[in-house]
Amino acid sequence: MGELIRIRGLVQGVGFRPTVWRIATGMQLTGDVRNDGEGVLIRLSGPFRIIDRFLQRLEQELPPLARIDAIVRSAWNEPAGDAFVIEESHAGPVQTGVVPDAATCDACREEILDQNNRRYRYPFTNCTHCGPRLSIVSSIPYDRANTSMAGFSQCPACLSEYTNPADRRFHAQPNACPECGPTAWLVDANYRQVEGDAIKRASQLLDEGCIIAIKGIGGFHLACDATNPNAVKNLRLRKQRFDKPFALMARDLDVIGQYAEVDAVSSRQLSSISAPIVLLPRLESHVLAKQVAPDQATLGFMLPYSPLHHLLLENWHKPVVMTSGNLSDEPQCTDSDDAFVRLGGIADYYLLHNRDIVNPVDDSVVRVMAGRPRLIRRARGYAPSSLLLPREFDALPHVLAMGGELKSTLTLLQGRNAVVTQHLGDLEDARTGDAYTATLELYMLLFQFRPEMIAIDLHDGYRSSQLGEAIAADLGISLILIQHHHAHLASVLAENGWPLDAGDVVGLVLDGLGLGEDATFWGGEVFVGNYRKVRRVAWLKPVPMPGGTRAIIEPWRMVYAHLNGTAGLAMFEDKPVNVLQQMLEREVNSPLTSSAGRLFDAVAAALGLYPEAISYEGQAAIALENLAASCDSASAYDFLISDQILDPAPMWEALINDLSMNIDRAVIARRFHLGFAQALIDLALTLCHKHNLDTVALSGGVFQNKLIFEAVTTGLQQGRIQVLSHSQVPTNDGGLSLGQAAVAASRT
Ligand code: ZN
Numbered sequence: 001m002g003e004l005i006r007i008r009g010l011v012q013g014v015g016f017r018p019t020v021w022r023i024a025t026g027m028q029l030t031g032d033v034r035n036d037g038e039g040v041l042i043r044l045s046g047p048f049r050i051i052d053r054f055l056q057r058l059e060q061e062l063p064p065l066a067r068i069d070a071i072v073r074s075a076w077n078e079p080a081g082d083a084f085v086i087e088e089s090h091a092g093p094v095q096t097g098v099v100p101d102a103a104t105c106d107a108c109r110e111e112i113l114d115q116n117n118r119r120y121r122y123p124f125t126n127c128t129h130c131g132p133r134l135s136i137v138s139s140i141p142y143d144r145a146n147t148s149m150a151g152f153s154q155c156p157a158c159l160s161e162y163t164n165p166a167d168r169r170f171h172a173q174p175n176a177c178p179e180c181g182p183t184a185w186l187v188d189a190n191y192r193q194v195e196g197d198a199i200k201r202a203s204q205l206l207d208e209g210c211i212i213a214i215k216g217i218g219g220f221h222l223a224c225d226a227t228n229p230n231a232v233k234n235l236r237l238r239k240q241r242f243d244k245p246f247a248l249m250a251r252d253l254d255v256i257g258q259y260a261e262v263d264a265v266s267s268r269q270l271s272s273i274s275a276p277i278v279l280l281p282r283l284e285s286h287v288l289a290k291q292v293a294p295d296q297a298t299l300g301f302m303l304p305y306s307p308l309h310h311l312l313l314e315n316w317h318k319p320v321v322m323t324s325g326n327l328s329d330e331p332q333c334t335d336s337d338d339a340f341v342r343l344g345g346i347a348d349y350y351l352l353h354n355r356d357i358v359n360p361v362d363d364s365v366v367r368v369m370a371g372r373p374r375l376i377r378r379a380r381g382y383a384p385s386s387l388l389l390p391r392e393f394d395a396l397p398h399v400l401a402m403g404g405e406l407k408s409t410l411t412l413l414q415g416r417n418a419v420v421t422q423h424l425g426d427l428e429d430a431r432t433g434d435a436y437t438a439t440l441e442l443y444m445l446l447f448q449f450r451p452e453m454i455a456i457d458l459h460d461g462y463r464s465s466q467l468g469e470a471i472a473a474d475l476g477i478s479l480i481l482i483q484h485h486h487a488h489l490a491s492v493l494a495e496n497g498w499p500l501d502a503g504d505v506v507g508l509v510l511d512g513l514g515l516g517e518d519a520t521f522w523g524g525e526v527f528v529g530n531y532r533k534v535r536r537v538a539w540l541k542p543v544p545m546p547g548g549t550r551a552i553i554e555p556w557r558m559v560y561a562h563l564n565g566t567a568g569l570a571m572f573e574d575k576p577v578n579v580l581q582q583m584l585e586r587e588v589n590s591p592l593t594s595s596a597g598r599l600f601d602a603v604a605a606a607l608g609l610y611p612e613a614i615s616y617e618g619q620a621a622i623a624l625e626n627l628a629a630s631c632d633s634a635s636a637y638d639f640l641i642s643d644q645i646l647d648p649a650p651m652w653e654a655l656i657n658d659l660s661m662n663i664d665r666a667v668i669a670r671r672f673h674l675g676f677a678q679a680l681i682d683l684a685l686t687l688c689h690k691h692n693l694d695t696v697a698l699s700g701g702v703f704q705n706k707l708i709f710e711a712v713t714t715g716l717q718q719g720r721i722q723v724l725s726h727s728q729v730p731t732n733d734g735g736l737s738l739g740q741a742a743v744a745a746s747r748t
């Protein structure tokens, strides 16, 4: 009497079989466990009730990196032996078992701080529950030979851990110790090795104000003392990154708590095995250098996530800047020689090691909004674990979705499993393009993926669209073009498990720019629809972008376009308004856009926030949000909702009037936020009523704005509307590929 238990999910390469073995042995059950192409198969003797108890314990004692998606039980009547054993994997198509990189676990951290442990101060300590994964793998199956640990053979002590099912390091592929594993060293700017303990010296040099390039898990960081204004200023100058905030790392939650407000949800995120950067409300601090995060109401903090970080910050009672090791806009460095070339002139020292980074993986970024963590950048710690779509997707074709142009990701949709790659960056940069292609090849291999169709954005100027077209032609499979904002909507439906045939929702999709079906640029769209198709039922009033893409970088142009023909043009006295006026009158180089992002830029510019030029996407909108957040209460500006058009004209009129009366700009910023949120709520409620719907889905980069997101969510919920929003994939274009995949699959 017994059962065959099939388990699917993230169950390979995460210490799952040893856990099964430990529980089964402890309960004196007999049988066996093995990995195969579908996951894990357990054969267990014993009565139903006991096996019930076994499965309960398995779920309770699941190893940290494992995830069970499904358990299927059936009868098994063969005689078991007199023990419980782990069977070696069977040949055949084995599921890869590649999981995300995980932060150092408590047990490993204790070992490196314990003088009597053989891994005392060893910076590459890891176990089955922690350490590098995706960043070191080059092929499948996930075995040491297919990782950058291949060149290090285990010493007898490590090998005995590796082969003992009762050991925390049983089949831990990157297992290593000072005897047999990788090493770290420190060199100066002339590549001369610095004597002494590399990590101790690096820690001292940081304290002395030096900038150090540190080779980490998924790439290089540039680090400096965040309380040293000179060091931070130097880093900005050398890196040519002038305004964009730097991420910070601190030894523990106590240190972070001195600089930022850490609520319970944020604290759990910081301490999780994914160890993302969490955006936290900033506390007024006298010691943090101003230039760490100029004009920001938030600070991005993370905790140490590798043994090297723990050792480096062991004696630090203040934060360090840990920004990605690159020149502005380029992808992160991963290779030591490359770092020396590309970071030469930036870093004073290099803390290097000889465990190769095979796949670049950036730090992930989380912001807690409406009480839930929301991924704004999904990379280290999250990719490549799959998202589970609704069951009906199992019957649909496999889709490769190429994403957009900015914040690009790829999605491999296999049945209901959607694998979204790590954030790959902006494809305008050629190096990012290379990383994008390399990642595509790796994921196809890791997941043995054969697409049956390719999904791309409508915009044929995107590198991702062009590459997708080439792949489709190459493989002779169909190419599906998907409108940008429809993909956004499908993305939020998919991650919320909205069933394929659950019917329509009202979708509010607000972002920067995406090509619309009428060949204008959309970005303030209200849809009624589902995965398969949407109707554009309302949109932000289109305005011309005088000068095309220049209007994105120079927001004052958008103010001019909005105010064209009204009073309030006095602020443009020193601008080339004649040229602009002619462009607008002759409709030359002035594409129309309904973009909400551009509206935020324009309002910010009107208030004097970056009117001349922004230095990174979203800069003006973020400054506007910060300004609004600094004000407690104000009344909302009105927007005009007529037919299908959301018209900001009354808002502009009131805003110009407020400006002329010298009303505090924070009040104006808040009135705009409240007004826009209220207009969205009113519009969505009206449409829900009209179309007899009770669900509103929110997507697009504008919903990274906490004020807008929380106001709209609350307003809709008070109207008894169910709100679907992003948390596992970014609401910005990082989530686009998931939506493209879902739309393409659903159309068959
Ligand atoms: Zn560990």
Ligand code: ZN
Pocket: 154, 155, 156, 157, 158, 159, 176, 177, 178, 179, 180, 181
């Ligand atoms: Zn060893």
Ligand code: FE
Pocket: 484, 488, 511, 512, 513, 514, 700, 701, 732, 733
């Ligand atoms: Fe977008």
